[in-house]
Amino acid sequence: MPADRVLITSEQIQTRIREMAEEIERDYAPGPIYLVSVLKGSFIFVADLARALRRPNIRIEFMAISSYGNAKTSSGQVRLTRDLDVNIEGHQVLIVEDIIDSGLTLTYLKRLLEQRRPKSLEIATLLDKPERRVAPVAVKYVGFQIPDEFVVGYGLDYAEDYRNLNDIRILQQ
Numbered sequence: 001m002p003a004d005r006v007l008i009t010s011e012q013i014q015t016r017i018r019e020m021a022e023e024i025e026r027d028y029a030p031g032p033i034y035l036v037s038v039l040k041g042s043f044i045f046v047a048d049l050a051r052a053l054r055r056p057n058i059r060i061e062f063m064a065i066s067s068y069g070n071a072k073t074s075s076g077q078v079r080l081t082r083d084l085d086v087n088i089e090g091h092q093v094l095i096v097e098d099i100i101d102s103g104l105t106l107t108y109l110k111r112l113l114e115q116r117r118p119k120s121l122e123i124a125t126l127l128d129k130p131e132r133r134v135a136p137v138a139v140k141y142v143g144f145q146i147p148d149e150f151v152v153g154y155g156l157d158y159a160e161d162y163r164n165l166n167d168i169r170i171l172q173q
């Protein structure tokens with residue numbers, strides 16, 4: 001399946017990430033910020049966002065959640081496949097996602113992490129597909145709102161392919 005229609009160029013992504021980082025730096029009190037990257041899709045975004053942030057104590061942690069398998073739409077079943085290995089109690093935590101679609105993944109994750117009593121818990125997503133929302137979820141930092149198209153690249157996959165593209169492309173049906 002070809003993915004040749006560019007929706008967001010790598011330059012646009014990098015510009016927006018710098019703006020998001022400035023906003024985050026303004027909002028957060030000095031001290032560590034725990035970036036919780038939700039694998040696999042957000043691994044490239046978190047790498048760029050972390051480097052755009054200026055304070056030295058940006059802590060990068062990973063969780064893995066599975067909901068899609070190899071399908072193109074959410075199965076609606078969210079499964080934790082890798083938990084954090086740090087205690088986030090009392091810390092500033094920012095969940096970093098590549099895309100919010102139905103909102104089911106983040107609703108599950110937010111509830112799970114709230115129970116661990118972080119000082120604050122917010123969400124940063126590169127992409128948001130508001131038309132697809134099933135579960136409403138408050139997202140503080142959004143890179144781009146996009147239409148309801150299946151997108152790949154910059155960490156996002158279709159059946160594990162295309163994650164390595166520098167830009168975000170629409171997968172042709």
Ligand code: PRP
Nearest residue numbers: 039040041067068100101102103104105
């Ligand atoms: C994608 C994405 C989010 C989730 C969003 O992950 O990274 O975690 O789907 O969808 P939702 O809002 O409908 O829950 P995916 O399950 O494709 O796994 P991956 O990140 O490993 O590619």
